[in-house]
Amino acid sequence: MAVEAPSQSNAPDTPDGQTPQSRIQQRNRRRILDASLEVFSTHGYRGATLDRIARAAGLSKPNLLYYFEGKEAIHRALLTDLLETWIAPLRDLDPEGEPCAELLGYVRRKLEMSRQYPRESRLFAGEILQGAPRMERFLREVLRPLVDDRAAVIRRWADQGRIAPVDPHHLIFSIWALTQHYADFEAQIRMIRGDGVDPLEGAEAHLEQHFRRLLAP
Amino acid sequence: MAVEAPSQSNAPDTPDGQTPQSRIQQRNRRRILDASLEVFSTHGYRGATLDRIARAAGLSKPNLLYYFEGKEAIHRALLTDLLETWIAPLRDLDPEGEPCAELLGYVRRKLEMSRQYPRESRLFAGEILQGAPRMERFLREVLRPLVDDRAAVIRRWADQGRIAPVDPHHLIFSIWALTQHYADFEAQIRMIRGDGVDPLEGAEAHLEQHFRRLLAP
DNA sequence: GTCTATACTCTGATAGAC
DNA sequence: GTCTATCAGAGTATAGAC
Incomplete structure (x- = not known):
């Protein structure tokens, strides 16, 4: 529910503007978000599993969780990206x-x-x-x-x-x-x-x- | 997927016209379907849990499964009822x-x-x-x-x-x-x-x- | 950065007493 | 018909080697 303070965040899943990321990190983040969009939009929040997202993204499940803190964080990132343009x-x-x-x-x-x-x-x-x-x-x-x-x-x-x-x-x-x-x-x-x-x-x-x-x- | 043959069914969850049911059975069936409608419609198929449905219906989980063969059967019954009138x-x-x-x-x-x-x-x-x-x-x-x-x-x-x-x-x-x-x-x-x-x-x-x-x- | 193995929780479903 | 107890499987997440 509560949004975490952006000050303490140096985690890779909150690149709030300036967090530097390697090219491979950016690419993987995009792949994950794209795969998540596919899975969340067709199965709903609960119907989407990390397994499916990982498979769709071509990554392992733990690797997914290296880039995002968890399932909810992925979904939140997806929505944040979406609402801007919506x-x-x-x-x-x-x-x-x-x-x-x-x-x-x-x-x-x-x-x-x-x-x-x-x-x-x-x-x-x-x-x-x-x-x-x-x-x-x-x-x-x-x-x-x-x-x-x-x-x-x-x-x-x-x-x-x-x-x-x-x-x-x-x-x-x-x-x-x-x-x-x-x-x-x-x-x-x-x-x-x-x-x-x-x-x-x-x-x-x-x-x-x-x-x-x-x-x- | 496949619809079961109606001939063999004397189970309580397929009252295909003539299966006799006591008043209490009919009432419980209705309660379950009403609770399921509430839960399925607000949480989606995967987001709906038997626990929640049971609580909403005021019944125990195993009792739910006495009336319906399983989660999918409840959902199917709900859809069948719905599409008729839709x-x-x-x-x-x-x-x-x-x-x-x-x-x-x-x-x-x-x-x-x-x-x-x-x-x-x-x-x-x-x-x-x-x-x-x-x-x-x-x-x-x-x-x-x-x-x-x-x-x-x-x-x-x-x-x-x-x-x-x-x-x-x-x-x-x-x-x-x-x-x-x-x-x-x-x-x-x-x-x-x-x-x-x-x-x-x-x-x-x-x-x-x-x-x-x-x-x- | 990425993987294998695994801990732990939730959920659908069953067994069996009453 | 209804309940308590419990199982089996799926799912999220973590530990720790590489």
Whole structure:
């Protein structure tokens, strides 16, 4: 739960900025994180075992624990890396831009993240699904203020008649739901549309038309 | 994987229609399934332990295993019960009805399920998230044909100009995404809007307006 | 830095008394 | 039908050689 003070840490799993690392250390750290992402996102926290992660990373189990203090530390590092980039698209929503273009751009960026980072999306979704016990602070203290701020921008746009009147928070939730669905529920989409079809086929055109109709003043 | 032949089963965990059960047996079975739903949906398959389920059900662990053959059997029973009702709203989409009203009714029923059965929704979502290993047959052999059939109906409506032109499959996915989001990502919504607010507050009005604009010919 | 061997805990499941 | 006691296996983590 509690975050350890960064002052005492010279352990290799907390390179908080300046900890020097050899090339091989960096490479192994990356391999571990990549393997962990694969395993955690498809099996959940408890379903992921160090054995599987080690095998996926091509390392021995004790060697894994040389780089990270333990399973939880790996997961924490994964989440920390993820959250940084996860909210970037919303940050990029420009209050000074043209409203419809900004929102459509946001949709496009979010959908692109589902295409590029489906494992990250599923890792995030799995955490939320379980009540977000390891992300509560982030959600309350980072995401919430950001959402409230952008919601205020959207509300202003609606009040000015530059987009259709809409509940800003629900609009943001809708964008999340519609775009992340293609990553999080990919297995279902695949089984329904057939394995030969790209799950994201036609999604961008659909969502663009979708939000264009929705937002037109 | 394989479903056991129903002929040989007189075990108490397979009351396939006619197995007689005392009132206490039925009550305990229900308690176990209810407790399991709670535990499986919030911790995932691997994160759920028989200990926790037993405690939640108010029974001892061995007693649990008197009613069900094992952890997997409990989970299977849970899914079987769930899937029956999960697709009912789509089944109820009437090809002979008024298109816009039918689709809005479908949205309303799905949203109502998120309100009434959030744990079931999360159980389902968790399975999909992990690649749907225990639902593949259902998705391919039951849900897919149903979706294809209803998609054909929607396509006809669009071709006749009774609703706006829209990709039927993506429309269905959109309805799933938007409605299930309120159950599956409830923790996130709660932390963003504050604990005092009902996560579903305003959702129905938002979605009704949303789809009305979207579908208007 | 990396490995083998191993300690220790948790968890699913069974035995057998009542 | 329900319980106490317990086993077998899996899983996290550590010791210590190299």
